[in-house]
Amino acid sequence: MPPRLTRQTVDVLELFLESPAEWKYGYDLSRRTGLKSGTLYPILMRLADHELLEACWEPGDTGKPPRHMYRLTPAGLRYARVSTRDHLRARAQRAVGPATLDPATS
Amino acid sequence: MMPRRRRLASTLLRIVVRRLSGADRGWGEAMLRELDVVESEWDALRWAVGGAFVLLRRETLTDVRRRATGVLSGMALAAGVVALCLAGFSRLLALRGGTAFLAEIALPVAVVIAGAVACWRRRRFVAAGLLLFATTFITHVIVYYL
Numbered sequence A: 001m002p003p004r005l006t007r008q009t010v011d012v013l014e015l016f017l018e019s020p021a022e023w024k025y026g027y028d029l030s031r032r033t034g035l036k037s038g039t040l041y042p043i044l045m046r047l048a049d050h051e052l053l054e055a056c057w058e059p060g061d062t063g064k065p066p067r068h069m070y071r072l073t074p075a076g077l078r079y080a081r082v083s084t085r086d087h088l089r090a091r092a093q094r095a096v097g098p099a100t101l102d103p104a105t106s
Numbered sequence B: 001m002m003p004r005r006r007r008l009a010s011t012l013l014r015i016v017v018r019r020l021s022g023a024d025r026g027w028g029e030a031m032l033r034e035l036d037v038v039e040s041e042w043d044a045l046r047w048a049v050g051g052a053f054v055l056l057r058r059e060t061l062t063d064v065r066r067r068a069t070g071v072l073s074g075m076a077l078a079a080g081v082v083a084l085c086l087a088g089f090s091r092l093l094a095l096r097g098g099t100a101f102l103a104e105i106a107l108p109v110a111v112v113i114a115g116a117v118a119c120w121r122r123r124r125f126v127a128a129g130l131l132l133f134a135t136t137f138i139t140h141v142i143v144y145y146l
Helices: A005-019 A025-032 A037-049 A072-097 B004-017 B022-035 B041-092 B098-117 B125-144
Strands: A055-058 A066-071
Touching: A005 A037, A005 A066, A005 A072, A025 A037, A025 A072, A025 B098, A037 A055, A037 A066, A037 B022, A037 B041, A066 A072, A066 B004, A066 B022, B004 B022, B004 B041, B022 B041, B041 B098, B041 B125, B098 B125
Parallel strands: none
Antiparallel strands: A055 A066
């Protein structure tokens, strides 16, 4: 079963879709989505539990302590594309209103 | 020297991470590492509090789920033993009276209790499930048949 799709999850997925091959840091994700650690990490954990997100430690050759990095797996990319598209469509429908979209009433 | 609020944030998260196990510990370490790059002191504290809350909640839920799974599987196992004895002895051997009581009630209860004793040390919640079912079964027999 895919993870629960909230607006915050969609924000995170959209950010991953901007550059799918690139590894991203937790704090950078938090800053760019505006999500606090208490909201961001449950999303990352859920995605990782469903094998939609892969995580690894940064190579420790920079002299700084290694950081955890994240990117979507191929299954995660497919899921992100479909779910963000569906989410955008639903949002557009809500914005237009059901009466306008219903040919019987127009 | 590390400012006071950042030190507090780091200590808080470290205490929580130390009591985690397995994959959750990895997530805790990840949050701890990010703490070094959080810019403001207040943000660092908020980051640590939010992270600690997430980790503790996840750990608690995992623990509850593990215990519930253990108890339920113990109960299912006990139900299987009782069903096997009831179906097997009464239908196949066509036992009557005291022998039937021993074979259908006393034997499965003894097997379930022995199983609970055997796995008490290593699988305590499965054992608890076995005992819970045995108690319920005995109560049912006393109330309805004796």
